[in-house]
Amino acid sequence: MAYKRNVDRLPIIPADAREHNVTCHYCIVGCGYKAYTWPLKKQGGTDPASNKFGVDLSTQQGAETEAWYAPSMYNVVKQNGQDVHLVIKPDVNCEVNSGLGSVRGARMAENRRSDITGTQQQRLTEPMVWRYGTWQPTSWDDALDLVARVTARVIDKDKEDDLYVSMFDHGGSAGGYENTWGTGKLYFGAMKVKHCRIHNRPAYNSEVHSTRDMGVDELNYSYTDYQVADTIMLVGTNPMECQTNLFLNHMVKGMQNGARVIVVDPRRTVTVDACEQVAGAENVLHLAIASGSDLALFNTLFTHIADQGWVDADFIAQSTYQGDVAVAEDAAHPAALGSFEAARAACKMSLADGAKITGLTEDQIRQAAEWIAKPKEDGSRRKTVTGYEKGIIWGNDNYRVIGSLVNIGLATGNVGREGGGVCRLGGHQEGYFRPSDAHVGRPAPYIDQLIISGGGKVHHIWANDHYKTTLNAAEFKRVYNRRTNMVKEAMDARAGATREELVDAIVGAINAGGIFSVDVDIIHSQIGQAAHVILPAVESGEMNLTSMNGERRLRLVEKYMDAPGSAQPDCIIAARLANHLERVLREGGRNDYADQFKGFDWKTEEDAFMDGYNSGNPEVTYERLRAAGNNGVQEPVKGYENGALVGTARLYEDGVFTRHGREDGKALFCMGSWRGLQAPGKAQQQANHRFLINNGRANLNWQNWFLDQKNDFVMDRLPVPFIQIHPDDMAELGLKAGDMVEVYNDVGATQALAYPAATARKNETFMVFGAPNGTQGNVINAGTNELILPNYKQTWADIRKISDATPAAAKASYKSWEVEL
Amino acid sequence: MKCNRLVDVGRRQFLRGGVLGVAGAAAATVLPAGQAKASPALAMVDYPSTKLGNIADLKVDEPLDIAYPDADSPGILLKLGTRVEGGAGPDGDVVAYSVLCPHKGFVMSYAASDKTLNCPGHFSRFDCEKGGQQVWGHATQNLPQFALRVDDKGDIYAEGADELIYGRLSNVLQA
Numbered sequence: 003m004a005y006k007r008n009v010d011r012l013p014i015i016p017a018d019a020r021e022h023n024v025t026c027h028y029c030i031v032g033c034g035y036k037a038y039t040w041p042l043k044k045q046g047g048t049d050p051a052s053n054k055f056g057v058d059l060s061t062q063q064g065a066e067t068e069a070w071y072a073p074s075m076y077n078v079v080k081q082n083g084q085d086v087h088l089v090i091k092p093d094v095n096c097e098v099n100s101g102l103g104s105v106r107g108a109r110m111a112e113n114r115r116s117d118i119t120g121t122q123q124q125r126l127t128e129p130m131v132w133r134y135g136t137w138q139p140t141s142w143d144d145a146l147d148l149v150a151r152v153t154a155r156v157i158d159k160d161k162e163d164d165l166y167v168s169m170f171d172h173g174g175s176a177g178g179y180e181n182t183w184g185t186g187k188l189y190f191g192a193m194k195v196k197h198c199r200i201h202n203r204p205a206y207n208s209e210v211h212s213t214r215d216m217g218v219d220e221l222n223y224s225y226t227d228y229q230v231a232d233t234i235m236l237v238g239t240n241p242m243e244c245q246t247n248l249f250l251n252h253m254v255k256g257m258q259n260g261a262r263v264i265v266v267d268p269r270r271t272v273t274v275d276a277c278e279q280v281a282g283a284e285n286v287l288h289l290a291i292a293s294g295s296d297l298a299l300f301n302t303l304f305t306h307i308a309d310q311g312w313v314d315a316d317f318i319a320q321s322t323y324q325g326d327v328a329v330a331e332d333a334a335h336p337a338a339l340g341s342f343e344a345a346r347a348a349c350k351m352s353l354a355d356g357a358k359i360t361g362l363t364e365d366q367i368r369q370a371a372e373w374i375a376k377p378k379e380d381g382s383r384r385k386t387v388t389g390y391e392k393g394i395i396w397g398n399d400n401y402r403v404i405g406s407l408v409n410i411g412l413a414t415g416n417v418g419r420e421g422g423g424v425c426r427l428g429g430h431q432e433g434y435f436r437p438s439d440a441h442v443g444r445p446a447p448y449i450d451q452l453i454i455s456g457g458g459k460v461h462h463i464w465a466n467d468h469y470k471t472t473l474n475a476a477e478f479k480r481v482y483n484r485r486t487n488m489v490k491e492a493m494d495a496r497a498g499a500t501r502e503e504l505v506d507a508i509v510g511a512i513n514a515g516g517i518f519s520v521d522v523d524i525i526h527s528q529i530g531q532a533a534h535v536i537l538p539a540v541e542s543g544e545m546n547l548t549s550m551n552g553e554r555r556l557r558l559v560e561k562y563m564d565a566p567g568s569a570q571p572d573c574i575i576a577a578r579l580a581n582h583l584e585r586v587l588r589e590g591g592r593n594d595y596a597d598q599f600k601g602f603d604w605k606t607e608e609d610a611f612m613d614g615y616n617s618g619n620p621e622v623t624y625e626r627l628r629a630a631g632n633n634g635v636q637e638p639v640k641g642y643e644n645g646a647l648v649g650t651a652r653l654y655e656d657g658v659f660t661r662h663g664r665e666d667g668k669a670l671f672c673m674g675s676w677r678g679l680q681a682p683g684k685a686q687q688q689a690n691h692r693f694l695i696n697n698g699r700a701n702l703n704w705q706n707w708f709l710d711q712k713n714d715f716v717m718d719r720l721p722v723p724f725i726q727i728h729p730d731d732m733a734e735l736g737l738k739a740g741d742m743v744e745v746y747n748d749v750g751a752t753q754a755l756a757y758p759a760a761t762a763r764k765n766e767t768f769m770v771f772g773a774p775n776g777t778q779g780n781v782i783n784a785g786t787n788e789l790i791l792p793n794y795k796q797t798w799a800d801i802r803k804i805s806d807a808t809p810a811a812a813k814a815s816y817k818s819w820e821v822e823l
Numbered sequence: 824m825k826c827n828r829l830v831d832v833g834r835r836q837f838l839r840g841g842v843l844g845v846a847g848a849a850a851a852t853v854l855p856a857g858q859a860k861a862s863p864a865l866a867m868v869d870y871p872s873t874k875l876g877n878i879a880d881l882k883v884d885e886p887l888d889i890a891y892p893d894a895d896s897p898g899i900l901l902k903l904g905t906r907v908e909g910g911a912g913p914d915g916d917v918v919a920y921s922v923l924c925p926h927k928g929f930v931m932s933y934a935a936s937d938k939t940l941n942c943p944g945h946f947s948r949f950d951c952e953k954g955g956q957q958v959w960g961h962a963t964q965n966l967p968q969f970a971l972r973v974d975d976k977g978d979i980y981a982e983g984a985d986e987l988i989y990g991r992l993s994n995v996l997q998a
């Protein structure tokens with residue numbers, strides 16, 4: 003039986019409940035929600051005067067009503083030390099989602115920590131240090147003193163290469179402008195740490211270097227462009243699941259307005275099905291290409307479009323580079339960049355060759371080209387908006403593929419224009435404001451491999467979990483467990499020693515090859531099991547937090563509840579760590595170096611915001627963002643007029659391209675020719691293993707699995723990560739639905755439950771990524787592109803049954819995900 | 824647009840369900856006699872016992888439109904043909920669910936092909952053989968299932984629900 007909450011009724015929000023602006027902190031879309039709080043011993047009533055909605059709640063409300071909330075939208079939390087009711091429900095007035103909630107965001111309230119209802123007891127509440135063979139709770143000062151003393155032993159002025167840092171760079175969640183600035187000012191301001199990486203990848207780099215090098219920021223449109231486009235092109239992205247309300251509230255409206263859709267994806271996703279439901283199958287072109295052949299497809303499309311003359315010649319002449327090669331191919335640029343004609347020559351690919359490599363027919367490619375670029379009867383531009391994400395970002399030949407896609411947008415004049423844009427759909431929201439990272443270099447150091455080969459002595463981790471979400475994960479875990487255990491053993495051996503003696507023992511162990519690990523997170527994560535110091539952080543809503551979404555919409559989430567226990571915002575933790583480092587360095591007589599750690603006297607997250615983001619954007623303050631509400635303002639903010647912040651709906655409307663920093667303002671084309679499977683080891687893996695292990699996210703938990711591992715509704719549905727397999731393949735492997743399989747190849751093994759998918763192609767599976775109990779990264783080899791972008795999608799392995807379904811998995815439904823109407 | 828057409832179908836079904844449900848449910852809502860007296864509030868919602876139909880009326884995969892706990896809450900009474908956990912009746916295969924999608928309240932339709940309820944709103948679907956588990960979708964709860972009791976005559980009564988029904992903050996509406 004499915005999990006049921008058996009909630010028969012909910013407390014009614016009283017008319018005078020407090021109201022807070024909330025942007026959902028899970029995915030990049032950033033749906034608007036409202037958080038309502040009121041005292042625990044008060045309640046609203048059914049008559050219109052005594053509830054927040056002003057409606058008669060003793061009667062049934064209709065579809066899409068504002069006056070209903072699910073049990074998942076309710077909780078009891080602490081606010082200023084008092085227990086209060088909390089309802090977090092979608093905001094009908096937010097332009098992003100117009101009152102729609104997703105299966106993730108509409109569970110925000112339930113996924114808050116509550117001592118009354120018992121939810122999310124996994125949240126960290128106290129700092130902990132490794133002592134007497136386990137983690138013991140301690141004070142912030144004690145924990146930070148230990149971190150500062152050990153760290154100070156391995157760093158010095160201009161010698162910071164032994165400090166490794168894994169730090170998130172995103173908005174939403176526990177990120178945001180406050181926290182990226184807090185950590186950024188510490189590691190890139192006070193220090194110049196070179197050995198660092200980002201939350202989801204093994205280096206400190208852009209995921210989309212090429213589009214930036216071409217002058218085109220990856221978030222250049224407004225979501226409303228989907229509503230007025232003639233054609234929506236979706237590449238390696240599955241927005242019905244991963245940007246749900248961008249799909250439902252904008253793309254669906256576009257289709258209802260007559261847009262056709264092209265989906266490039268080896269897999270038939272629920273996005274394809276939903277597009278067919280809305281637009282009719284005749285208006286949806288699913289290009290199920292051979293895995294990793296995107297570059298061949300885009301170069302063929304680019305060639306064909308140019309050959310037909312379906313290009314925007316004026317735009318190319320005025321807004322793009324007019325020479326030959328502007329930037330040569332080198333170690334930092336996996337392809338040369340230059341003019342339209344230079345790219346045409348470099349990327350040239352015939353329909354026949356394109357069809358052969360992609361597995362499509364020439365007609366399919368021809369039709370796609372028409373839908374993308376063929377001018378309309380009256381000669382006007384076909385408005386084509388393009389969204390892409392991990393299918394190519396974490397796919398074969400990242401730099402060239404993204405470049406080749408942007409080529410098409412530029413050639414057809416579909417950047418900076420209404421109904422256009424070539425944008426990533428994104429993961430988290432953004433919220434990046436940091437001192438320059440130029441000292442890191444490009445290509446950036448491959449941190450996870452360096453750690454495997456013994457690099458690093460002290461490791462500061464800010465909301466990263468390499469154990470669940472890195473490639474070559476099995477090897478990483480083996481080495482990291484060994485190296486951190488060396489330090490744990492040294493600490494255990496000196497139980498009862500003074501702080502000085504303990505620090506000496508730790509330093510001895512790290513000099514012998516160990517690594518001292520400090521984990522800042524909201525839960526005790528898997529990599530946190532290896533840590534020696536654990537520092538509890540807060541999430542959005544437990545602090546005020548600013549972020550921008552996938553159309554650069556900046557909003558402030560207003561703090562609506564207390565932090566769990568003594569947890570702190572990351573920016574404040576970073577500031578306190580800086581304070582302790584300054585003190586310890588001064589005590590050691592290193593005054594020069596200690597001076598670098600001044601400027602961290604923030605008391606609140608707003609102090610960090612003013613010190614960071616506001617210094618570059620002086621019009622933007624908390625007060626003004628509060629007034630801007632859930633619609634916020636689209637960055638860049640241009641001014642403040644008539645009591646409102648003035649933003650920018652769409653970038654590059656003036657035809658001047660700036661992201662590459664070129665003074666001429668001209669966009670560049672990418673000259674990347676097709677070169678097969680680019681990353682080391684991929685072609686060999688394909689030759690040696692039967693199944694493609696395509697991988698990605700699932701609607702239910704894609705940006706919130708860290709909380710959902712303790713959410714009954716989610717774990718009831720997906721107790722174990724799934725792998726979708728064609729029923730015929732399952733029969734051959736002797737599998738029943740729900741059986742546990744092992745996925746194994748030359749780099750490692752992992753487990754998943756077999757989920758039959760009649761829509762899958764034979765020998766092509768899809769495994770969900772990021773699970774706590776089946777790490778997909780165990781079977782991803784270490785091969786990356788030249789700029790250290792991981793290549794998850796091109797992975798091959800074999801599959802065998804290891805067990806019948808787990809008892810929990812045996813109860814779940816294994817029916818098709820495609821709606822039957 | 825195809826989508827809108829489907830939405831219309833959903834709305835028509837809602838009306839049909841509502842009309843059919845009126846007689847039985849209205850009778851049920853008049854019944855509780857205790858309401859006339861001033862009685863202390865109870866800790867639990869007091870569900871009516873409402874007759875939905877008789878075992879003899881049911882054919883496999885032909886859901887009956889019902890309404891429970893009152894006329895404004897449409898649902899289906901369904902004979903699955905295979906015994907399921909939580910199934911009622913002599914064959915353990917009779918179930919009843921709300922058909923208001925717990926996402927945004929659109930009225931869902933039954934697909935006999937794989938025994939699911941499907942939503943024209945945003946394409947969520949629920950498994951009638953698994954207690955209304957959401958197979959895929961946007962709702963943050965599984966489908967409210969109505970607890971059934973079958974008496975000696977084969978009459979089927981609904982006597983409770985296990986999730987909050989869309990559009991009401993109390994499963995049994997109260998002033």
Ligand code: FES
Nearest residue numbers: 924927942944945
């Ligand atoms: S109302 Fe059913 S899926 Fe949205």
